[in-house]
Amino acid sequence: xxxxxxxxxxxxxxxxxxxxxxxxxxxxxxxxxxxxxxxxxxxxxxxxxxxxxxxxxxxxxxxxxxxxxxxxxxxxxxxxxxxxxxxxxxxxxxxxxxxxxxxxxxxxxxxxxxxxxxxxxxxxxxxxxxxxxxxxxxxxxxxxxxxxxxxxxxxxxxxxxxxxxxxxxxxxxxxxxxxxxxxxxxxxxxxxxxxxxxxxxxxxxxxxxxxxxxxxxxxxxxxxxxxxxxxxxxxxxxxxxxxxxxxxxxxxxxxxxxxxxxxxxxxxxxxxxxxxxxxxxxxxxxxxxxxxxxxxxxxxxxxxxxxxxxxxxxxxxxxxxxxxxxxxxxxxxxxxxxxxxxxxxxxxxxxxxxxxxxxxxxxxxxxxxxxxxxxxxxxxxxxxxxxxxxxxxxxxxxxxxxxxxxxxxxxxxxxxxxxxxxxxxxxxxxxxxxxxxxxxxxxxxxxxxxxxxxxxxxxxxxxxxxxxxxxxxxxxxxxxxxxxxxxxxxxxx
Numbered sequence: 001x002x003x004x005x006x007x008x009x010x011x012x013x014x015x016x017x018x019x020x021x022x023x024x025x026x027x028x029x030x031x032x033x034x035x036x037x038x039x040x041x042x043x044x045x046x047x048x049x050x051x052x053x054x055x056x057x058x059x060x061x062x063x064x065x066x067x068x069x070x071x072x073x074x075x076x077x078x079x080x081x082x083x084x085x086x087x088x089x090x091x092x093x094x095x096x097x098x099x100x101x102x103x104x105x106x107x108x109x110x111x112x113x114x115x116x117x118x119x120x121x122x123x124x125x126x127x128x129x130x131x132x133x134x135x136x137x138x139x140x141x142x143x144x145x146x147x148x149x150x151x152x153x154x155x156x157x158x159x160x161x162x163x164x165x166x167x168x169x170x171x172x173x174x175x176x177x178x179x180x181x182x183x184x185x186x187x188x189x190x191x192x193x194x195x196x197x198x199x200x201x202x203x204x205x206x207x208x209x210x211x212x213x214x215x216x217x218x219x220x221x222x223x224x225x226x227x228x229x230x231x232x233x234x235x236x237x238x239x240x241x242x243x244x245x246x247x248x249x250x251x252x253x254x255x256x257x258x259x260x261x262x263x264x265x266x267x268x269x270x271x272x273x274x275x276x277x278x279x280x281x282x283x284x285x286x287x288x289x290x291x292x293x294x295x296x297x298x299x300x301x302x303x304x305x306x307x308x309x310x311x312x313x314x315x316x317x318x319x320x321x322x323x324x325x326x327x328x329x330x331x332x333x334x335x336x337x338x339x340x341x342x343x344x345x346x347x348x349x350x351x352x353x354x355x356x357x358x359x360x361x362x363x364x365x366x367x368x369x370x371x372x373x374x375x376x377x378x379x380x381x382x383x384x385x386x387x388x389x390x391x392x393x394x395x396x397x398x399x400x401x402x403x404x405x406x407x408x409x410x411x412x413x414x415x416x417x418x419x420x421x422x423x424x425x426x427x428x429x430x431x432x433x434x435x436x437x438x439x440x441x442x443x444x445x446x447x448x449x450x451x452x453x454x455x456x457x458x459x460x461x462x463x464x465x466x467x468x469x470x471x472x473x474x475x476x477x478x479x480x481x482x483x484x485x486x487x488x489x490x491x492x493x
Contacts, residue, residue: 044140045089048107055111056093060287060316063096063114063280071275072130075123076110079131082201083194084138092130098282099313100219104133106140118281118439118487119219121473123268124208127199131209135194139187205267215473222470273485277441281489282460285436288314295319298431300333302399304423307415327405327412329419334390334398343371343390346398352388366424368392374408382406387413389420399423440490446482450475458489 056062062069076092088108098115105111110133112126120126192209200206283289288297290312296303306312306321306329313320321329337350344360352373360373369392376383385408389401401423403416437460444453453475454468461467469476471487480486 044106045108048105048109051105052091052093052109055105055109056095058315058317059099059111059113060096060284060314063094065279068117068275068279069094072112072117072126075127076130076134078202079127079134079198080108082198083134088137090134096280096284096287097314100216100223102129102133104137106137108137110134110137114279114281117276118279118471119215120212120272121215121267121269122208123272124199124204124266125212125215126272127202127204128195128208128212131195131198131202131204132191132212134198135191136187138194139190208267218470218473222466225466270485273441273487276439276487279439281437281439283314285434287316288319289434290314293321295331296426296434298426298434301426301428301431302393302423303426304331304399305419307403307412307419309415310419325406327407328403329416330402332400333393334400336396336398339396343369343392343398347371347373347388347390351390351398351400357388365389365391365421368394372420376408387416391420391423393425435491437489438492440488441485442488444480444482444484444486448480450480453480453486453488456488458491460489 072094073092076090080086080088080090085108090108090110092110092112094117095111095113097113098118099113100115100119102110102112102116110130112129112133116129117126120129192213196206196209199208285298288295288300293306293308293310293312294303295306295312295314307323307327309323310321310327310329311323313322318330318332320331334351336346338346341349342362344362347360348357355375357373357375360371363370363372371390372387374385374387376385378384383406385405387401387403389399389403391399391401393399401420403419405412405416437458442453442456450465453472454465457464457468468488471489474484475486
């Protein structure tokens with residue numbers, strides 16, 4: 001791909017510029033209206049079938065690994081066949097995303113991410129996840145639920161502006177798995193209880209439901225610490241789309257105890273480990289990688305930073321970021337129809353054609369011709385401030401940023417400015433050094449201790465020990481013993 005032709009330093013916007021465009025012009029709020037629609041399917045199977053390809057596309061496609069997909073399907077069908085809807089044509093899909101999540105659509109479409117599979121300890125925990133989602137389907141929670149505009153849902157509206165696609169707008173609440181956000185506490189408990197029942201009937205330890213909930217809680221806490229946001233809820237993990245309460249684990253454990261089986265059931269650790277060995281861990285380089293606030297795409301060869309205080313999430317169509325306070329960012333690469341247009345003209349004639357843009361500033365960012373504009377929309381009496389940025393990426397490609405906030409204060413504007421000014425091409429040598437990370441199943445040798453095991457893991461985060469214990473919680477309370485299998489990480493050759 002063609003890079004920037006010059007390498008001048010990025011232009012820092014002056015106070016004069018901030019003043020010049022700090023009073024953006026109003027624009028239509030029509031692009032937000034569909035976020036408040038009610039989800040009322042007339043045929044659940046048809047709804048699931050219609051949404052399935054969109055879900056798969058939004059999450060980087062289906063993750064395919066020899067043996068793994070059939071393995072997940074076998075677990076899912078084993079559980080579905082003991083449910084109240086055993087004749088439903090169930091479909092179980094592994095999604096190619098590091099996001100730790102699982103969800104279901106009406107009609108028997110169940111999804112689990114490879115991020116969640118990497119976190120699980122054994123087959124029974126995976127069964128606990130799938131049993132819970134099957135419970136949502138059999139209890140028809142999706143058909144009862146109304147879609148609602150959540151903070152992340154508005155990202156779909158911004159993505160719709162970027163791509164000009166109404167379909168992308170409608171995917172807003174699917175980003176990060178939040179299509180299925182909105183389950184009530186009672187619905188979550190009902191899905192837990194049904195899941196416990198299905199586990200037992202399918203021959204799995206019923207305790208696996210509580211075990212899997214503990215794993216999700218551990219992941220949530222780890223993600224908070226990694227992002228430096230202890231005490232805040234992550235918007236992209238399992239509990240973001242499955243609201244949790246303090247008593248969910250205890251209720252699931254109590255249900256398992258009340259329905260205890262008289263037989264000793266296998267958790268299936270060894271089989272599970274053999275199936276996930278070699279599975280991609282973390283971001284898929286072909287979709288780009290997230291490193292804190294930095295997004296790097298080694299294939300398309302560019303990088304940029306999200307604004308300070310924002311959390312990034314990647315998808316196939318766009319890159320998103322939120323700060324948990326309503327501010328959001330969306331980035332994508334657009335294709336110009338007329339390659340001779342300036343970035344300012346591209347904004348008005350090809351990209352943001354529905355809006356009466358004023359005060360478009362022509363500039364350069366890292367030597368690339370660029371344009372920046374600001375406007376606002378009004379919704380329920382509140383102003384929502386939008387900053388739009390177009391950067392010539394060469395070959396008719398345009399790097400496009402949209403930032404949304406409820407405030408036009410100087411601090412927010414400076415953080416936004418820092419973000420889009422950070423966009424630059426990635427050098428070939430930099431891109432070549434970026435390698436995928438894989439799950440590597442190892443066996444403890446006779447003389448190895450915890451530190452030895454941690455040292456042998458690929459370094460993808462600063463606190464290797466914390467990540468190792470997240471993947472192998474058994475070593476939090478017991479010393480490594482000769483012959484034990486455990487999860488490690490390695491870089492692909």
